[in-house]
Structure formats: C-alpha cells, structure tokens
Amino acid sequence: MDFLTLLQVLDTSVRLATPLLLACLAGLYSERSGVVDIGLEGKMLAAAFFSAAVAFYSGNAWVGLLAGVGASVALAVIHGLASVTFRGNQLISGVAINFLAAGMTVLVAQSWFRQGGRTPPLEGDARFNPIELPFAIGPSDATAADRPLSQLIAEAGPLQQFYSELISGHSSLVYLALLTVPATWWLLFRTRFGLRLRAVGENPAAVDTAGVSVVWLRYAAVLLCGVLCGVAGAYLSSALQAGFVKDMTAGRGFIALAALIFAKWRPVYALWACLLFGLFQALELRPDIIENVIGLKVQVQLLGALPYILTVVILAGFVGKAIPPKASAEPYIKER
Amino acid sequence: MSLMHKFLGAAAAAALSAGAALAEPALIFDLGGKFDKSFNEAAFGGATRWAEETGNTFREIELQSEAQREQALRRFAEAGANPIVMTGFAFGNVLSEVAPDYPDTKFAIIDMVVDAPNVRSVVFNEHEGSYLVGMMAAQASKSGTVGFIGGMDIPLIRKFACGYVQGVKAVNPDATVIQNMTGTTPAAWNDPVKGSELTKAQIAQGADVVYAAAGGTGVGVLQTAADEGILSVGVDSNQNHLHSGKVLTSMMKRVDNAVYEAMTAGVDLETGFNVMGVANGGIDYAMDEHNASLVSADMKASVDGAKEKIASGELAVHDYMSDNTCPVE
Numbered sequence: 099m100d101f102l103t104l105l106q107v108l109d110t111s112v113r114l115a116t117p118l119l120l121a122c123l124a125g126l127y128s129e130r131s132g133v134v135d136i137g138l139e140g141k142m143l144a145a146a147f148f149s150a151a152v153a154f155y156s157g158n159a160w161v162g163l164l165a166g167v168g169a170s171v172a173l174a175v176i177h178g179l180a181s182v183t184f185r186g187n188q189l190i191s192g193v194a195i196n197f198l199a200a201g202m203t204v205l206v207a208q209s210w211f212r213q214g215g216r217t218p219p220l221e222g223d224a225r226f227n228p229i230e231l232p233f234a235i236g237p238s239d240a241t242a243a244d245r246p247l248s249q250l251i252a253e254a255g256p257l258q259q260f261y262s263e264l265i266s267g268h269s270s271l272v273y274l275a276l277l278t279v280p281a282t283w284w285l286l287f288r289t290r291f292g293l294r295l296r297a298v299g300e301n302p303a304a305v306d307t308a309g310v311s312v313v314w315l316r317y318a319a320v321l322l323c324g325v326l327c328g329v330a331g332a333y334l335s336s337a338l339q340a341g342f343v344k345d346m347t348a349g350r351g352f353i354a355l356a357a358l359i360f361a362k363w364r365p366v367y368a369l370w371a372c373l374l375f376g377l378f379q380a381l382e383l384r385p386d387i388i389e390n391v392i393g394l395k396v397q398v399q400l401l402g403a404l405p406y407i408l409t410v411v412i413l414a415g416f417v418g419k420a421i422p423p424k425a426s427a428e429p430y431i432k433e434r
Numbered sequence: 435m436s437l438m439h440k441f442l443g444a445a446a447a448a449a450l451s452a453g454a455a456l457a458e459p460a461l462i463f464d465l466g467g468k469f470d471k472s473f474n475e476a477a478f479g480g481a482t483r484w485a486e487e488t489g490n491t492f493r494e495i496e497l498q499s500e501a502q503r504e505q506a507l508r509r510f511a512e513a514g515a516n517p518i519v520m521t522g523f524a525f526g527n528v529l530s531e532v533a534p535d536y537p538d539t540k541f542a543i544i545d546m547v548v549d550a551p552n553v554r555s556v557v558f559n560e561h562e563g564s565y566l567v568g569m570m571a572a573q574a575s576k577s578g579t580v581g582f583i584g585g586m587d588i589p590l591i592r593k594f595a596c597g598y599v600q601g602v603k604a605v606n607p608d609a610t611v612i613q614n615m616t617g618t619t620p621a622a623w624n625d626p627v628k629g630s631e632l633t634k635a636q637i638a639q640g641a642d643v644v645y646a647a648a649g650g651t652g653v654g655v656l657q658t659a660a661d662e663g664i665l666s667v668g669v670d671s672n673q674n675h676l677h678s679g680k681v682l683t684s685m686m687k688r689v690d691n692a693v694y695e696a697m698t699a700g701v702d703l704e705t706g707f708n709v710m711g712v713a714n715g716g717i718d719y720a721m722d723e724h725n726a727s728l729v730s731a732d733m734k735a736s737v738d739g740a741k742e743k744i745a746s747g748e749l750a751v752h753d754y755m756s757d758n759t760c761p762v763e
Contacts, residue, residue, distance in 0.1 A: 106638045110631055204467075214469015216650075219657065219676075246663070248638070338627050340657050343650050344467060348625040383614065383628075383635040399618055 115376025121354035124326035131319030137195030139351025145331025167328030174324025185429030234266030299423035464522030480690030559711035561597030568601020585648035626654025
C-alpha cells in the first residue's frame, strides 16, 4: 500500500468519523448529566431531513443547519420532558424518539415533496461544499490545469499530498466537529457549569443540597445533546450527501453510543474512538487494501461488526473498565 | 321473521357480489419503499398507468418491516383484492405459505419463483441487461477500470454483477471490474452515505464508470459520481435524468410492464412461470435526451448488435443464479 492510498483511507475515515463524533459528544453531554440517550439516531435522522428540506427551500445550507438543529432540539425537549420532568424510563423515551423520527421524516417528506420520503437533490449553496485551505491542491487547481484532481495530487510531494488530501478539502462542519472536542473538554473540565454537570450525573442529591437546580442542569445537557445531534444530521444530508433519503442514518447513532462507551465518557477519548470506528468503516470499503497488507481475504462484514465487538469487550472489562456516570438512567426525585 | 331472513340474505348476497365485481388489484411494495427511484417506483409507475387508463383504483401498502409481509398479504387476500401483485424476492417464502390458503385469489410475484397453481412468477433476465450496460461502460471508460456497487449481498445482485462483468470483458478483455456490496442486511438498500464512500473508494482505484444496483443507496453513488466527474449507470428505472449528462445509461427492468400486464389481466391472470428478457422487451437499456451526448453511434451500434444476438439466442449470457458461480471475475 503506498502513501497516497493510506491518505485516501484516512481521508474517508475522517469523513465517516465526523457524524459519529458529533453524535458521540452529544451523547456525552447527556449521559454525563445522568440522562441516558439512545435517541441519538432519531435526532440525527430528524435533523438530516429538516436541514435538507429547509436548505432546499432557502438555498442556503446554514439556514438548513439551523432548521436541523431546531428539529433535533425539539426532540431533545421531548426526551427531557419525559425523562427529567416526568421521571419516565429514559430508554423507552429514547426508543420512542427513534420511532417517531423514522416515521415522521418520511411522512413529512412525502407530503412536502411527493418524492417518496426523500428531498429533491440539493445544489450549489444549499450544500456544504468542501473547503479548500490555502496552498492546498483542490478542485479549482484541477479546473485551472484542466486535469483530474487525483493526477495533480499524485504528482505532488508527500507533505503536500498529506495536506491536500487529508487536511484540506472537507466541509466546514468537519472542522467544526473537530473543534467541538477541545471545546467540550474545556466546558466539562474547566468551567463551573461543567463541574456541576458532571456532579449531577454522579450524585444529583449532592448538587441539589448545594442549592443548584438538578432539573435545569439536566435540561441544559439534553439541549446541548440536541444541538450536536442536529449538526451531525445536517452533515449527513447536506455535506456528505445532497439530500435526505429515508433511514439514511443507517445505525450511526448506535455506533456513536458504542464509541461513547469505548471512550469511557471522555471527550478526547471520544475523538480517538470515533476516528478508529471511522477507520474500520473506511477499510470495510477497501477490501483490496486489507488483502494486500495482510495477504488474507477478510470478510468485510467482520470490519463492520468490529465497533460492536470492541464495545462488548470493553464492557466485559477485558481492557480497562468502562464505568458509566453513577446516576445514569436514574430520574432524580427530590426528598420532601 | 323468515321474510326478514330473506331480506338479510338478499342484502348479504348483493353485498358479496358487489364485492366480487369491485375486486381491486393490490400492490405490495418491498422494504426499499415506493419511491426508491428504482425497482419499486417502476412497479408503482405500471400500476398508475393501469389506473389512469382504466379509471379503476388499486390498493397498495409499503412495508415497514419484515414482519409485515404475511400480514399484508393475508389482509389483502381477505379483503377480496385480486390479483395481488408483490415486488421483491423476499416475498418468496411467505407467499408459498399464504397462496394455498386463498385458492380463489391470484397472486403475482416479481423477481422470485413460487410454485403454486394460483401464482404467476415473473422473473427478469437482469444479467442480459447488465451485459448490455457493461458493454457500454467498457466503451465509455478511458482508464480501463469500471466499478460495480451492489446493495444487499444476495444472489440476485450477484446476477447483476456477473452479467455486467461479462459485458465489460466482451468489449475489453483486459478491463478491471471493481465490485463492492454495500452490506448484508436490508439496511444496505438505504445507505447513500456508504454508497458515496464506496464510489470514492472505487474512483481512487481508477474506476471512471460505476454501475449501481443498490436501491436507495444508488442515489448516493450517482450523486458522488456526478460530483467527482465520472460516469455512472443507473438501474431498474430510467435514472438518466437524475444527473443529466453524467449518467451514461440505465439498465431498465420493465417492472412497470409486468405490473401493468398483471393488473390488466385482473382475475383472469395467467399463472405460472413468466420470464421477461431482452427478447420480449422486459429488459432494455435507457436512451434519452439526458445521455444522448455521452453515447456515440459506435457504442450504440455495438450494444444494439449484442441486443439482437441475445434476443435471437445467438449469444447466451451466463446467469449467476443458475449455478451460483460466475465464469468471469
């Protein structure tokens, strides 16, 4: 395998890891505050639809993103109501949100666009187009030289290849997602809000005793979760794809949950876990590379299953222990 | 009292005969969904054409899960729908159980063979159409590498792949065909993101024409091919218009004709085994204003030549499903 092929695989990994990372950090906020959220998938799906639909009408991907975030936050509020205010079962609320999103997106899409639960293809500014960083070889150079982009990159030096293929040429949401990691770390571990948020997931009674509202902290966490899921969904439908197709999240919300456990509920670990899972997904697409490198024909399905297998291994406690926040999935009942 | 009985009896008989006279055909869509721009949509198109021409109505249901197959079939059969048309190989097992319970109802299944006296099994020679578009892809390719992206890894999709490879090799024996399947579960029909990334991976390996036989996943394949400036080949319905000037052609499976014929025949539907291929117009490749500039006269002539040979039986394309092997890679 040559250097350029390696870069191509890593490039794919980054693209595929981005929705996982955003959803994983979304889950991290929620679960760190003691609200388990298996509705990541549903929130992403709803956001994917509404961002594509509004981007189509407005012709602006950023307006679409806002609509997607709005839809996701609306579902997050439902989850918050069910699990914080009414102290319901958080797993059931999450499942309900997944079902709601799966059905609602197709229904609304059908009534708006009459294209069978999909949006019309997005064009131009309705999509998040790849950003060409300064000095990188991008599509504009290819047009100027009237040659395919892949040829230009293949002729460049290794450093330029690394820069142009892997670092440059992603949509703005990818860079935004990467910035969210240090931002989350800072918010959770360096601010008063973060300390309280973590405390409310471990021992809500102590937080309550200190005179801080458990309910509002948890709502804040659930809303942050909604915002990030919204960005993840918008990335799927208006950056990776040019429109919404039914069930297009295809289980990514659940892989993000697996990544969250794999990362032991820590933001920086979450980045590595999602990049690793993204790499598995990228390798799944290139069976030829695996065959060349290890000399064996590997079933690609095995790579697709690896994230789940690794999560089970971690949960079983073979490789370090993954301990969830103590008050996870427990509604807080104030003593009278 | 007896008079009352007679009245009731007459009313019931009238209701029953009215029901029989109004026997509506029913159409059941597979999990890909009614508007997959592909297989199911073609079926819907055929049913709509029938409804518009006759002014009659038909019943329909889009399945949401595997568990609904039997339920949907039985519900339509009990409601008196006749004939009941279903799209998709996955109905095979269920139909062979349900059909004997409703001997007076006619069923038509597309893409699968079910041996029962009241079932019409319609199968398509997809390998023949895939052969034709394979020939065209090989001629349009400059790099000598073309790609195939399948949906769920099932024998039917391998049949597409095998016919395609044979067509490519017939034009250029040295050509490389990169083959990928999206997955092994029904989710593989609706994962355009993975379809896109598979296309990018194939482009990285040198492919400059990709053929997608992947339902909704194909939307992502065609999109990425258009974005990256390579050609794609659509499937089942005519998908040339999706990206005008960037889709080389589409392998058309005239599911619409099959559904239309079944509904036109109505309760007199002829049962048994029915093969639709190049010879009887059941399989074709798409030419329209969207791809006219991409297909040269030479290309069209050679493909039409092969089409005639297949129709006359002079050229036999190997069918993967006949022995579950493919002579070429």
